Amino acid sequence: xxxxxxxxxxxxxxxxxxxxxxxxxxxxxxxxxxxxxxxxxxxxxxxxxxxxxxxxxxxxxxxxxxxxxxxxxxxxxxxxxxxxxxxxxxxxxxxxxxxxxxxxxxxxxxxxxxxxxxxxxxxxxxxxxxxxxxxxxxxxxxxxxxxxxxxxxxxxxxxxxxxxxxxxxxxxxxxxxxxxxxxxxxxxxxxx
Amino acid sequence: xxxxxxxxxxxxxxxxxxxxxxxxxxxxxxxxxxxxxxxxxxxxxxxxxxxxxxxxxxxxxxxxxxxxxxxxxxxxxxxxxxxxxxxxxxxxxxxxxxxxxxxxxxxxxxxxxxxxxxxxxxxxxxxxxxxxxxxxxxxxxxxxxxxxxxxxxxxxxxxxxxxxxxxxxxxxxxxxxxxxxxxxxxxxxxxx
DNA sequence: GACCCTCGGTAGACTGATCTACCTAGTCTG
DNA sequence: CAGACTAGGTAGATCAGTCTACCGAGGGTC
Numbered sequence: 001x002x003x004x005x006x007x008x009x010x011x012x013x014x015x016x017x018x019x020x021x022x023x024x025x026x027x028x029x030x031x032x033x034x035x036x037x038x039x040x041x042x043x044x045x046x047x048x049x050x051x052x053x054x055x056x057x058x059x060x061x062x063x064x065x066x067x068x069x070x071x072x073x074x075x076x077x078x079x080x081x082x083x084x085x086x087x088x089x090x091x092x093x094x095x096x097x098x099x100x101x102x103x104x105x106x107x108x109x110x111x112x113x114x115x116x117x118x119x120x121x122x123x124x125x126x127x128x129x130x131x132x133x134x135x136x137x138x139x140x141x142x143x144x145x146x147x148x149x150x151x152x153x154x155x156x157x158x159x160x161x162x163x164x165x166x167x168x169x170x171x172x173x174x175x176x177x178x179x180x181x182x183x184x185x186x187x188x189x190x191x192x
Numbered sequence: 193x194x195x196x197x198x199x200x201x202x203x204x205x206x207x208x209x210x211x212x213x214x215x216x217x218x219x220x221x222x223x224x225x226x227x228x229x230x231x232x233x234x235x236x237x238x239x240x241x242x243x244x245x246x247x248x249x250x251x252x253x254x255x256x257x258x259x260x261x262x263x264x265x266x267x268x269x270x271x272x273x274x275x276x277x278x279x280x281x282x283x284x285x286x287x288x289x290x291x292x293x294x295x296x297x298x299x300x301x302x303x304x305x306x307x308x309x310x311x312x313x314x315x316x317x318x319x320x321x322x323x324x325x326x327x328x329x330x331x332x333x334x335x336x337x338x339x340x341x342x343x344x345x346x347x348x349x350x351x352x353x354x355x356x357x358x359x360x361x362x363x364x365x366x367x368x369x370x371x372x373x374x375x376x377x378x379x380x381x382x383x384x
Numbered sequence: 385g386a387c388c389c390t391c392g393g394t395a396g397a398c399t400g401a402t403c404t405a406c407c408t409a410g411t412c413t414g
Numbered sequence: 415c416a417g418a419c420t421a422g423g424t425a426g427a428t429c430a431g432t433c434t435a436c437c438g439a440g441g442g443t444c
Contacts (some may be wrong), residue, residue: 010419026308028220042420044406053404104311111359115307116218119296119365128363129400157376160369163359164352167303171320173311177352184349202393224430234394235431244429 010045017041018060021111023100027057028116050110054123057113063124065111065130071095083189085141086158089134090182093166097175107170111163134158158185195298202237208315209233210252215292215301219249246315249305253315257299257322264329275381277333278350281326282374284360289367299362303355327351350377 008016021030032053036043050056075088075095097105106112114127118152138155165181209231213222224245228235242248267280267287289297298304306319330347357373 025310026220028218028308032405033402043422045419047405048418066219104313107307112307114363115304116220118217119298124363131360153376156320156369156372157353159360160353160356160373160376161349162352162356164354164356167355167359168323168351171306171316171323177348180348181352184345184352223428225428234396236395236433237393239431240392 004156010039010041011049013039013041014046014049014056015059015063017044018056019063019109020103020115022057022060023106024104026116027060027113054121055172057117058123058126061110061113061126061130065133068096068110068130071099083186083192086138086189087182087186089138089141089158090162090178090185093162094175094178094182097166097169097178101175105170105175106172107182108163108166111166117177118178131159131163134162154188161185202231202233203241205231205233205239206238206248207251209254210296211255211301214252214305215285215298216296217381218308219252219305249309250315250318251303253305253318253322256305257325259289259316260284260302260322260326263291272351274333275378275384278330278381279378281330281333281350282354282370282377283304285354286367286370286374289358289361289370293367297362297365297367300355300358303358304362323351323355326354346380350380353377 014035014079018030018035021038030042032046034058036046046056050059072089072092075091076085079085079088093108096108100106109176110127110130114124117124117127135155138158139151141153142151159179161184165177169175169177206227209318210222210227213227213230224235224238227248228238242251264281264284268277271277271280288300290336292298294299302319302322306316309316309319327347330350331343334343334346353373353376357369361367361369
């Protein structure tokens, strides 16, 4: 058993450390040295695995996207009804807040990243696509019950609830707002 | 007529330049030199007016808060009904998007700022208070029509719509989502 | 009207730290 | 032996913040 196996590959440890630092301190104020030191990795290991800091940021955004998908799939697997599938999205957001809470919950990592990326950064477009995918998941989950255009309207409404609650929750450092948004959504689904 | 009168006070021009740069490029990636150059001002003029970059950031956040209040008051003055007062909040957000669109709309400057501020930064708390004030304005506008606890629930719901739509609009660089949120809110008020 | 003084501003050099990115030379392991 | 990784250094830019020396307008005073 060598060091690599014990602690994982250099690339993986860099991504993990970058994930922690980017989320906690922001992207622009996190230096390459801080990441390599956090990961316990040589600086050249970063540049052997990523072309530049911008490429690392893109990988970070992709990783957060995949992470969220994992949280959602776990919740969706437990859902029995279409409404449960919708609420699984809210639960995934709450789970994300709980996971981040250990090191200081500061809102959605992807929205925070987009906030400090220039309007034309590729990673910013990736965040936009992520949020569109969330909306698509909601629309699909709603498709079974209501007619199609009503489902699009409703999924947009639920999306706004979701992102708005996440923004407020991030400012407050706790998930209360997300739990409230879930209750509002459940209420709306009941009335359907 | 001297230079000061022609171009405004150094402090004012610094705040204006910082406002442009912080919003467009983010706070951490905007250097002091870029701001003074943009303002056409000596570096010492910045440090004579602000104790540090952090103090300038706080002034920036305060200025954005005041700016939004101005937009809201202008819209609120035109409102005839309690529902109109509520929709004036949505209109103020749309107006803000329109004003920012000239130089690249990138969402709510205050949320963007909070996204790159550490969890314990004073300016972050100021952003939180700002959003609570927006919610309070909504609650007060709703107070006339419905009973009190219902107004609190509804204002939270509207707040989520507002901030969620702003987050999505910022990612997309246009105000379409905000206009949709306003329509959703109008619909909800109709049903009341 | 001449004088001076204060105040806000200017230009630019400077410090010391930190940034990204690249390089070298050596180590460990399958 | 090859490939991944290490420590540590270096280049060159940029960062926040400080300092000095100077300028000019407005206000008060004699």
